[in-house]
Amino acid sequence: MTTEKRWLIQPETPPTPFQLAMMLLSLLSVVVVLVLTFGGLDGETRRLLFFIDTSICLIFMSHFFYGLFKADEKMFYFKHHWIDLIASIPAIEALRMARLFQILRVVRLLRMTRSLIVPMIKQRRQATLASLLVALITILTFASVLVLIVESGVEGANIETAEDAIWWALVTISTVGYGDYYPVTTAGHIIGGVVIVCGVSFFGVISGYMASVFVSPDESEKLETHSEEIRSELHNSLARMEANQQMLLNEIAELKKSINKKD
16 A cells, blocks of 8 residues: 555554544534535524534544644654544535545444454543543534424424524533423424433443542553562562572581581
């Protein structure tokens, strides 16, 4: 494969959970872009999808610059991730389609399922945060879009703008329930019920994650503690071996003395 096309594929090293999360968000973002481009949507729904896509792009851009800041070889990082920067520019419509190339990475990742399991197990905390991020963005996207579609134009409805839909989705998924915006249709009530259930599950996972952070030690701390125990055990074993060796030498010396005396 030529050097120019290396950025199209996923490196041989398994990706981190956050890298996988960014690729899944890329897939969601491409769906949003395709709907914006080819879907016959009303003005408010288009505005809502534009807001969602811009928010996802900001996440992409933050992840890119964070990786660039952490990279030891910044030029090497930029050379292999420049497509991520281009795909995270929300203001230029043509550049948004660059995310299609990131889907190629997702497809390859699906073929590397076995190699993805081990990194996920070893980096459980990072995998938890990454999955929470993807779940939050996905739920907010579908909930706000669907409730705006089913509520817009209905008599007595108060969710009629993109801002109303986003605010309702945020309040509902957080289970706060201010009550300033609410669905009036049956379909809207069903969507709201699903979002509430997802929100309860979502924050239940967050609570468990926070408990694990403060209660259970980090994997690196466990590994360091285990290594220290192994080193201590090896040191004690070597000390016992040296003591036994010295005892044997002393006994041999005593035995030689006894033999010399008899002679």
